Amino acid sequence: MRVWVLLAALIASPAVAGDELAEMNAVSRVWDRYANLSSHADTVSVDLLAASSLAHFGFLRDAALYASPEQLRRIPAADRLLVYLLRSSQSAAALQALEPDAVARLLVQRGWVGVNRQETGQPLPTLAQVTVLDELAVGEFATPTETQFQFGPDFVKQEDGWKFRYESLVPDASEGIEQAIRGSGIGSTRLLEISLTRMLDAEDNPPALAILDRPLRDDATLRLRLNETWPDYGLVYRHRYAAARRKAEAGDSFSQYVVGLLMINGDQPDYIEQDEAAGIALLEQASDNGNADAAETLATNLFAEPSQLDDARLRQMLPHVRRAAEAGRAEAMVMLGLFYLEGAGGLTADCRQAAAWQARGEEAGITHARNEQVWTWATCPVPGQRDPGKALALVQHMIAQRDQLTGGELDTVAATFAANGDFAQAIDYQQQAIAKLSAERMEKKARAVTLKRMRARLAGYRRGRDYVQDYDTFAEIRAGTY
Structure with a gap:
């Protein structure tokens, strides 16, 4: 041995x-x-x-x-x-x-x-x-x-x-x-x-x-x-982190990712100091150098402070979200779909692209991606791109599990029936959505705004009016109401 x-x-x-x-x-x-x-x-x-x-x-x-x-x-x-x-x-x-x-x-x-x-x-x-x-x-x-x-x-x-x-x-x-x-x-x-x-x-x-x-x-x-005279057994790790930093300075993408992540998290204070700004800069360098892990981490981290999620921030995020999505990262696929739906970060709004990325996210194992696709096809605000028939076909799987659906998912089902002219079903599901959401754990401010919108949609269904998305999701996230 x-x-x-x-x-x-x-x-x-x-x-x-x-x-x-x-x-x-x-x-x-x-x-x-x-x-x-x-x-x-x-x-x-x-x-x-x-x-x-x-x-x-x-x-x-x-x-x-x-x-x-x-x-x-x-x-x-x-x-x-x-x-x-x-x-x-x-x-x-x-x-x-x-x-x-x-x-x-x-x-x-x-x-x-x-x-x-x-x-x-x-x-x-x-x-x-x-x-x-x-x-x-x-x-x-x-x-x-x-x-x-x-x-x-x-x-x-x-x-x-x-x-x-x-x-x-x-x-x-x-x-x-x-x-x-x-x-x-x-x-x-x-x-x-x-x-x-x-x-x-x-x-x-x-x-x-x-x-x-x-x-x-x-x-x-x-x-x-x-x-x-006890040995400093941690010295080797300080040396290795120093080596990783040297490699990061030399442009190695994985080293930039590792050191950046450690600097952001601050969970190794004995070996590397916490510096969130410097860590994010390293992650951006790593992502720009093709590191998909850095791209995914950076995209997620940039959501950490939703109050700062303005247009400049979204433009900063988009290349990393796209890089992670194209590298097969499931959550990033769904995130990129949202960018296309909202026309965020400098993109032109495109529901077809949004739904395509959401579908890939579902294929990669993101269960809520089905709900995102249905919502996109049922409520798409881009002229000529809305497709109620696709929404209705996709929503059948959700309907089969109606007892397990969240309030938000029931809201999506209701919007789909309304888009297809079945307002009786839309009213039924929207009432279920409001009741379910009222009992779910949620931030008070976000719950109040969401319930207000749901009730407005219910009133529209009762008047025979379907619903097209009329708000900016990223603006709602920034305001803390989503």
Whole structure:
């Protein structure tokens, strides 16, 4: 078992200058050499570790000597496994005599640290991408997918060249172990004991965590000092976010999307600051660069403040709504249909285009899109484009589920019958719509305006008049009455 796993996250390779390319190649060579040496349990691989990594192995030595059970639980699973291995294989005196680099060499020599051995049949991992950030470099193990970075190790530039930061892979390896524990069905204690038994080749004398949880030396002062030297396990994520930002600055659309979304949400304050305006700007860049996720997110986000939904805002939204719809995003299809119905964002009102996009939205799984299509055909305000017959054909599916319809959907059914001259049915359904809407949860202001319109339509049906939409939906949303 190797303390090793990849982290998910993504990106394409931007063009780089010659000096940066040389540094990237230098980093890749360091990694390739480390991977090759460590896969053969060659302790020369320790010479390729950063100074921070040697300090990290010193911490693991001290944790094996002094860490309490409570402290052990705070250590990520991959490092905790190494602590157990040190406690299992070394006496307190022998361990205390080891310098940090000697601890690293011991773990490499035993095959407990490093890359999977080549005889397993697995190819050695290589770096598909390297992002250089001055004296820091962040590697990626694989070419990006459409939804994920494949971030790997960090490197730091020291006086004698680039060095691998072993600790940068500990969070990934730990998450892999935790996933294995969750999927095992046998509990963390038992799975760790099985792993330790195999790694120690100790089938005749299997280790017990109840014993290994106890420190080799009970020293309260040194336990306290251990807290003072605790590794910053979150540093690797700050480095990866920094790499993503650098990629975003270089024009990578997925990086722009990820960083922009994080800046808007503000849910990773330890790694990236919240800045909604800057986040939206990045999402716009990502969408303009063809990222459909950014387009969809941006279109939705631009509805977040309906009071600002003026013509300028709608014009800003439209390219992103269209891009998301054309990329197959279902909600965006319905949204684009509304833009066409209202002639918003600079479009010419077109009910045929509106209904076509609403139909695609229904095909993509948006259940309320059927209601939107029926309303469009039944109440279309564009001369010559209204089609009551299409509305009546489409509404039959809704009528078959009349007991499940909302007040708004019953209103659509009533408008359809009125458009087809069946005012008795229109009056019946409109009365049901008013009763249903009155009992539904809704903002008070919007309910009052909607009920007023419904009653006006009912009065028209009683006079034998059908209904053509006479309001601007986006204006109603802006006013808070829709």
